[in-house]
Amino acid sequence: MSDSEKNKRVIVIGAGLGGMSAAIMLARRGFKVTILEKNAQVGGKLNQLQTKGFSFDLGPSIVTLPDIFRPIFEGDGKKLEDYINLQRVDPQWRNFFEDGVVVDLWEKPERMRSELDRFGPEVFGEYKDFLAYSRRQYDIVEAGYLRHGLDTLLQFFRFYGWKEARDLDYLRSMSGSIYKRLSNRYLRDIFEYFIKYVGSSALDSPAFMNLMPTIQMDFGLWYVAGGLYQLGHAFRRRLEETGVTLCLEHEVLEIDRSASTVTGVQVRDSSGDLRTLPADYVVSNMEVIPAMQRLLRSPNSVMKKLRRFEPSCSGIVLHLGLDRVYPQLAHHNFFYSANLHEHFRRVFRDKKLPDDPTIYLVAPTRTDPSQAPSGCDNIKILPHIPPIDPQNPYSPEDYIALKEVCLDKLERMGLTDLRKHIIVEDFWTPFDIEARYASNRGSIYGVACDRRRNFAFKAPKQSSRFHNLFFVGGSVNPGAGMPMVTLSGQHVARMIVEQAAKGRP
Structure with missing residues (x-):
């Protein structure tokens, strides 16, 4: 000192x-x-809610990097593992589509090869090439923006120079580069929805945000015991x-x-x-x-x-304690919109509640049975929605109606009689998120990533x-x-x- x-x-x-x-x-x-x-x-x-034997993680549900x-934890002879017990989650995600197809996203390449072979011999090769491209984007961004804490576009170009940044994919959208490299419709949706990590739209985010799969695939997806x-x-x-x-x-x-x-x-x-x-x-x-x-x-x-x-998206967040288990669920699950691009346009450009939401569903008892009583399930349901519009806000009744749309969708896509098995319910709207955390208009993820507005800078x-x-x-x-x-x-x-x-x- x-x-x-x-x-x-x-x-x-x-x-x-x-x-x-x-x-x-x-x-x-x-x-x-x-x-x-x-x-x-x-x-x-x-944050956390514990009630009637259920333990809900109210906020983040994934640990990466x-x-x-x-x-934070190392020094004085201590290490991170002295404070928490990290458990690897694999499959990392289970992806449910409206046509009944289910695709697991595995960390290990050999498991992904088995998963993708059913779609044709070229699909796994495209997958591997896409991850190599993603890794290049991550390596560039990590070397300066992450490691040195660059804050402005000027600092960015001073650090990298035009020559060093030539491999950074910034002229296209995230979605555009995915469609250029992947022909399989399911992989396209899966990789576009990696943008969930920053609560933005793959149509509007710069293509170098395709670095996010590397964060998950190369360094693992983790749960805290x-x-x-x-x-x-x-x-x-x-x-x-x-x-x-x-x-x-x-x-x-x-x-x-x-x-x-x-x-x-x-x-x-x-x-x-x-x-x-x-x-x-x-x-x-x-x-x-x-x-x-x-x-x-x-x-x-x-x-x-x-x-x-501009604030990132908000969400309604529904925590449910169920008196049964749905065995088809993995720890992390996505139920996709029939048309993901229409979903992005409606939520992020038109600022409307989704009529066919893509739903993120967490079922942590797959990794940690202590999070619910025996024979019960603990699930979190999160669709992305626009932040609060102060001039024309949605009402609490509008958010309740969206909750019912989500439950309808989940029941239709395999969680039969979901409503009948709810014994604990905790429901958050953007108003709750704004009030509890002083977040900007109920934003969950801070600032929206937009290549035209802010080049993905916060x-x-x-x-x-x-x-x-x-x-x-x-x-x-x-x-x-x-x-x-x-x-x-x-x-x-x-x-x-x-x-x-x-x-x-």
């Missing part, structure tokens, strides 16, 4: 994974770190070990500032009292646009510059107006998902350490 770091006060707004990641890394460098979290538990969207978490919220418990334990002060049920109302410097925050504590807490640095785990609106009272001239960072991690204000989470680079938001926290910690070394503020 240098003299420039010693006793520097950092306030982190929000105990999501990005905020906790930054807090842990800074505390290990000797900064005095306090996290202010308005809810009664850590984790942000990583586990090595990104290692810097006992439920994904065990990762939240692990982060909290690490906060305690590194000396971070955690204040739950403390809601930040405003960020104090003077000229180009933020000086602290106004907070309502758990007893309802208002307090002023000074800080040398502030890290916001609240999404950029809500933070700029609510905590900084930013003028319209400032907010206009953020319009390209908002920068450092404020352009206040040199000691930083942002973490899904609304900033590198984007959504547990590994990416954790990485954003690590990058912000490094940026603060570098700024402190220069004597600022």
Whole structure:
């Protein structure tokens, strides 16, 4: 710890994974770190509901790129495996189509060859070639954007140069490059829906986002034994070990500032009292646009510059406890729209609720029977839908009607009499997501990935107006998902350490 770091006060707004990641890394460098979290538990969207013997992961349900978490937990003779037990999930996904075809996505190539041979001798070759192309996209993006935390298009081209970036597939859409390389209709839908990880549309995202299959196929798809919220418990334990002060049920109302410097925050504590807490640095785990609106009272001239960072999709989220098991389900399942492109256009361009949704369904008892009573099933149902339109919002009744559309579809596609077997139900709408997590218009994944609006970039991690204000989470680079938001926290910690070394503020 240098003299420039010693006793520097950092306030982190929000105990999501990005905020906790930054807090842990800074505390290990000797900064005095306090996290202010308005809810009664850590984790942000990583959340949990336990009721009547069922345990539901309310937020994320997939772990990828586990090595990104290692810097948080390693050191002092410890390693990640001392905190959580990761279990590999294979098949990674089971994919159900309207014509009755079911396709499993396996990590091991020899299993995929067996899966795809029924569609013709050329299909597995196309699959292998597509993964090689995906790997090239990942390697390029990882070398700079992910590893070094690049934040702007200018930084991107300075790092790579036009020559080095020549293999990056950015002129086509994600969908366009999939259709160029794959002839099998089922594989096309499967690889297009990898865009679920960032809550966007394959029609509008740049083609280099086809890197996402590599993240899953090369590094594995994982589950945390006992439920994904065990990762939240692990982060909290690490906060305690590194000396971070955690204040739950403390809601930040405003960020104090003077000229180009933020000086602290106004907070309502758990007893309802208002307090002023000074800080040398502030890290916001609240999404950029809500933070700029609510905590900084930013003028319209400032907010206009953020319009390209449109919120990602939202969703209705339905957690069901069932008194029977549906053996045809894998751990992760997708029930596809009959026309996936029409689904993308309706939700992401027309901003309408889907009439034929693609449904993500999680059944964690396939890996962890402890998540439901014996003989019962625990499932989460998530279709992507538009974020809240403040000028013309959908009503709660509209979302309930969509829930019934989803249940109709699942019953039609093989989950016979699903409604009759529901014994526990928990239902979230975009209004619930917005209220609980202060997300931008109920967004689940931060900022939408759009090649014309933002070239798939999210908002920068450092404020352009206040040199000691930083942002973490899904609304900033590198984007959504547990590994990416954790990485954003690590990058912000490094940026603060570098700024402190220069004597600022």
